Amino acid sequence: MTERPRLAVVGAGPAGVAGALAAAARGVRVILVDAGEQAGGQFYRQPAPALGARRPRLPDHRWRTWERLRDGLDRHRSAGRLIHLTDHHVWCVQRESGEPGTAEGAPAGRGSTAGGFTVHALRGPAQEEGVTVRADAVLLATGGYEQVLPFAGWTLPGVVTAGGAQAMLKGGLVLPGGTAVVAGTGPLLLPVATGLAAAGARVAALVESASPGALLRRAPALAAQPGKLAEGAGYAARLLRHGVRTLTGYTVVAAHGTDRLEAVTVAALDRDGRLRPGGARRIPCDTLAVGHGMLPHTDLAETLGCTLSGTAVRVDAEQRTDVPGVWAAGEATGIGGAALALAEGHIAGRSAAARLHGTAPDPRRWAAAARARTRLREFATALDAVYAPPAGWPDRVPDDVVVCRCEEVTAGQMRAATGSLGAGDLRTVKLLTRAGMGWCQGRVCAPAVAGLTGCPLDPGRRPFARPVPIGVLADLPEADRTDLPEAD
């Protein structure tokens, strides 16, 4: 076979770009398929060029990292080694059952040989036109999305996810209003609060449910990350400069307003995550940016048959899933941030290149990335322990609160499904209440439903990673192999 092997990389965030560059540099033809108009993903999200902004709001070292990645993409693209399909929204990746004509994609010692793969995408912002791309192997770098646990009033316009506020600010250079409260738990809240403040919003409070004690107890693990600590200290200093009041050990219990947000009530938590009597206060605001950590996007991996571990895709030391020919990296394999995603993506790209050339990779060649991966995963585990949602949150959600935002299913309906109708898992709660049957397919409400009903949070099965026009399905090519866009 003279033609160079092809690797499809799904997602052009840090993991996908790092993987694409590593593979393209090693003789693999890379097709980078991404939903964005520009590479970068959520973390390196760029303002639309027409907006004329100089650069995204990032600390300087991060900006330099991104410039390197972007220049690498440009270089490989102009050399014909990489195709970047922007505005391509992947809804399914299928393994071809056909003849094992591309056996070189099979990782050694993994049993059966891999066939090729077909990546099914929808093109354009309206996502109406079907496109398929063939490849010998796939790197899933599908990223993650934010988890928000419900409270009274969380469906009011003006209540947005912390990541959503950040995305609107980074990509659209726009703020939802004049006075914001940033709330929830997790390391994302700090940059969101400083970003909003720097952009001109009045940040009335940063409300973090983790207690200062929890942060202290994990101090040794966190202190092993001097870079991260310095970054955190930098954010803290900026908050101080903007006069942002920080309330740790507090949680939002209600958002108020009729047709839009007017205020929030926050309350102090005790050590067990229960409300402290008399600790509530009302803060007027027109924006609430709220988040409780992140969840991995695992739909494509699940449909390919990759084994998941908890809510993340399980990978080995080379970032291989247990489906031959499928690699995964970044938040999809466990939430850990952009630096970890870069390390994982780099390892995945190198491993895939070696395997696609029929050789076993030498892990010593990526020892630095592997060390960074180990360190950053430990840090992520420590962060998880600190920033767990407060234990008592489900008890504070009144029965009349809409929890499934799409199908408008209330907490009370969900409790009744498990209470008297015999549901014992998320799927049955869904069948009996419609929670999770709407447009978002339960991505937003699943953690909340799990918490409210006591059912385990399983990642769910979504063969369509996004809604697909019936016409696109009807017009699927008979044989699952079609057009590959040419690089030159």
Next chain:
Amino acid sequence: MKPPEPARARPGETCTVTFDGRTLTVLPGRTVAAALWAAGVTAWRSTRGTGRPRGVFCGIGVCFDCLVTVNGRPNQRACLVPVRPGDVIRTQEGTGRDDD
């Protein structure tokens, strides 16, 4: 309350669109959601069950709360779709589709 414009933007030419018949001056390149936020609009959908107002929630295309009708096409995610000169944007009621 008019939201402040972040400092670093050096926007190019503006254009106009309509939202529920009202003419808005917007920056091309912004998403429909960003354009509406900049105009002080935070809700552009009413739910099909209880008719409650909704707007942006996740901001990255996952939650589908920001569905809106653009140029007669319902169920467009305002947080993903870029605004174009002359767009006719309408608040989406319920399923966004007529009964017949």
Next chain:
Amino acid sequence: MTKRLTCDVVVVGAGMVGAACALYAARAGLGVRLVDRGPVSGGTTGAGEGNLLVSDKEPGPELRLALSSARLWAELAREHGAAFEYEPKGGLVVAPTPDALAALREFAAGQRGAGVTAVPVDARQLTELEPHLAPGMAGGVHYPQDAQVMPALAAAHLVRASGAALHTGRTVTGVLRTPHGTVYGVRTDRGDIHAPAVVNAAGTWGGEVAALAGVRLPVLPRRGFVLVTEPLPRLVRHKVYAADYVADVASDSAALRGSPVVEGTAAGPVLIGATRERVGFDRSLSLPAVRALAAGAVGLFPFLRRVRALRTYAGFRPYLPDHLPAIGPDPRAPGLFHACGHEGAGIGLAPGTGQLIARALTGEASGPDLAPFRPERFDTEGGDVR
């Protein structure tokens, strides 16, 4: 091990058929316990569309059961209909060509003779019944007795209404039999449940439960994919399908058959289902199946082309070689009753099945009612394969 439980009858399987058996057995005055290794509606019931169809059945024992079940469904709906989205919306079978129409009308004439209301409609009337149907159809037949429920809700609400003790998350690991072979209960992973009667309502897994009692019941899975659209207003008013669907249902082919039934639902989405394939318990996505459904649906309703599918899922119909369920006592294991193997019609046939089982349990069922559904009919030694 927890304490031993007792009752009059143990129903194995908390799907739609198990729920109906529990309901009618309880109404007959029996103390019922319902056991399932998963949750309520966790198997094929939770993956079905909730078709209550007479239109797709040829005259015979299944159609008789469907007609009696249709009456029972209407009765149940008077009390619970809103809770499980009962809709007597009627079915509409369309024929694209004059030849197909002639065959359909002949089939319908036979059904009328068996008590089905089947009203021939011409092309113009088709458009009145379904304004968004593709133009150019030759005609069709309207079946007002076809109806729909939301099956998972129906099972859950009827279980609750039955008052039966519900044991979910509890796996039956054995069927208890005396040295003489008489069944006296079930063994589960959390203790024994003693009862003089055990009903096997385990659907697609009914063969496994039969095997626990030492008897053979050749239930096999026949996979079906369903497509679910975004929520829509009522653009599809009936259960609409093309005339070749009936041939698909009756087919013995293992290969993919994909003539879809298209219908709106009370909750908004249009359901497009379902394919028929014999591929074992393979749940992985099949794009050929999805493509067949989508193409068939667009052929019937062109507006669907631009409507989005939000999800697709697979279910496994419990299929017996002669396409008829197994209902009634098993003479090979006294005390064991079967109520499974309804293929794609289990929701529709559930109340009739439950009623037959209740009558069999109380000794009221007559031989002729149960004869076509005898569970031992596949035993080759007996030579009594239908």
